[in-house]
Every structure is written in structure tokens, then in C-alpha cells.
Amino acid sequence: MRTIILCILTMSSIVFQAQNREPEAKALLDQVSAKVNSYENMVLDFKYVLDNSEENIHQETRGDVTLVGDNYLLNILGITRIFDGDKLITISPEDEEVTISTQNTTEGNTITPSQLLSFYEEGYNYKMDIIQNIRGRKIQYIKLTPIDSVKEINYVLLGIDINTKHVYNLIEIGSNATKTTLTINSFKTNQPLPETLFVFDVSKYNDYFINNLD
Numbered sequence: 290m291r292t293i294i295l296c297i298l299t300m301s302s303i304v305f306q307a308q309n310r311e312p313e314a315k316a317l318l319d320q321v322s323a324k325v326n327s328y329e330n331m332v333l334d335f336k337y338v339l340d341n342s343e344e345n346i347h348q349e350t351r352g353d354v355t356l357v358g359d360n361y362l363l364n365i366l367g368i369t370r371i372f373d374g375d376k377l378i379t380i381s382p383e384d385e386e387v388t389i390s391t392q393n394t395t396e397g398n399t400i401t402p403s404q405l406l407s408f409y410e411e412g413y414n415y416k417m418d419i420i421q422n423i424r425g426r427k428i429q430y431i432k433l434t435p436i437d438s439v440k441e442i443n444y445v446l447l448g449i450d451i452n453t454k455h456v457y458n459l460i461e462i463g464s465n466a467t468k469t470t471l472t473i474n475s476f477k478t479n480q481p482l483p484e485t486l487f488v489f490d491v492s493k494y495n496d497y498f499i500n501n502l503d
Contacts, residue, residue: 335473344466
């Protein structure tokens with residue numbers, strides 16, 4: 290559970306140093322950022338796969354996330370996380386518990402789901418990699434290498450649909466022989482959303498333990 294959430298919600302924060310960024314790769318990444326920033330909201334369905342051949346581990350799960358600016362609603366493994374711009378609410382039906390806290394996005398290895406499609410803007414060198422045809426879609430991969438070489442990430446491959454300028458998948462190769470792949474199966478934009486989507490209604494959870502950390 291922790292590993293899956295970290296892949297979706299976290300990426301190592303890396304100290305800014307001298308950069309080695311290929312202009313062609315930067316131009317494509319800038320197009321992706323501009324496209325993402327042009328939407329009022331995004332609704333993504335995704336698949337997450339973790340593989341470690343040395344430990345004989347293979348795990349798969351699916352989830353979805355709705356993004357409006359910095360606000361998000363994430364569903365994965367039966368757990369819901371809501372960020373309303375101020376508070377992070379984690380709802381666990383299995384434990385019948387709600388945890389409420391102030392999300393600190395400045396901590397060492399945290400990015401929010403809203404940064405998932407733009408995490409590469411700082412902390413990585415990058416260059417163009419291979420192009421693959423995946424089910425009729427032309428996917429251009431960009432290889433991102435952490436500027437801080439002591440981090441646990443060897444490199445990241447970011448797959449971008451050349452036609453839509455949307456992120457197709459993200460493949461992270463760790464220094465511990467772990468490969469994690471996040472594939473976006475459905476990418477919807479500018480959807481009609483309820484105004485209360487990011488509002489936590491405590492009255493719906495009278496039987497839950499409310500753990501307010503602040």
C-alpha cells in the first residue's frame with residue numbers, strides 16, 4: 290500500500306544543480322505542461338504495476354484521480370484521499386477511520402497528484418529516448434535522470450502521446466531493482482463536476498474514528 294501511494298503521490302525532491310537538458314526534449318515537455326495547464330479539470334483512470342525480479346514480486350492495481358488545480362480526489366485500493374486546497378483527508382472504509390491533516394508539499398519527497406504530470410520541471414536532466422507504437426498510438430519516451438545521483442531512482446521514462454501531447458505512462462527504474470509503471474488508461478478533461486467534490490462531509494462518517502492531526 291505504501292509503495293503504491295508513494296508512486297502516485299511522491300517523487301524524490303531533488304536539489305537544483307547544473308542542468309543537462311536536451312532542447313528537443315524540453316520543447317516536448319513544455320508542450321505537455323502547456324496542454325495540462327489549459328484544462329479546467331482532468332479525470333484520470335490509471336493502472337499501477339510494481340515488479341522486482343530479484344524478490345519475485347509482481348503487483349498490479351487500478352485507481353482514479355480527479356484534478357482541479359491543486360485540489361484532487363484520489364481513489365486507490367479502497368482508500369479515498371481528498372485535498373481541498375488546505376486539508377488532506379484520507380478515508381479508509383476498511384479501518385473505519387478518517388485522517389485529517391495539513392498537507393505539507395515542501396517535505397523532502399512529496400509531490401501532489403496535480404504535479405504528477407509536471408514533476409520533471411525541476412530536479413531532472415532529460416533527453417529524447419525511443420519511440421514506440423502502442424496500439425496505434427505513437428509514444429515518444431523521454432529519459433529523465435535525477436540530478437542528485439544519490440537518490441534511489443536510477444532514471445524515469447516518461448511516455449508522451451505525440452498526437453495529444455498527453456502523458457501515456459511513467460516508468461520508474463529504482464536502484465533496488467524495482468520497476469514501477471503508471472499507465473494512464475483514460476484521460477478526460479473539462480468534465481462537469483459537483484461543486485462539493487472536494488468538500489468533506491463529516492456527517493457521512495458518524496461511525497468512523499476521526500483522527501485530526503492538526
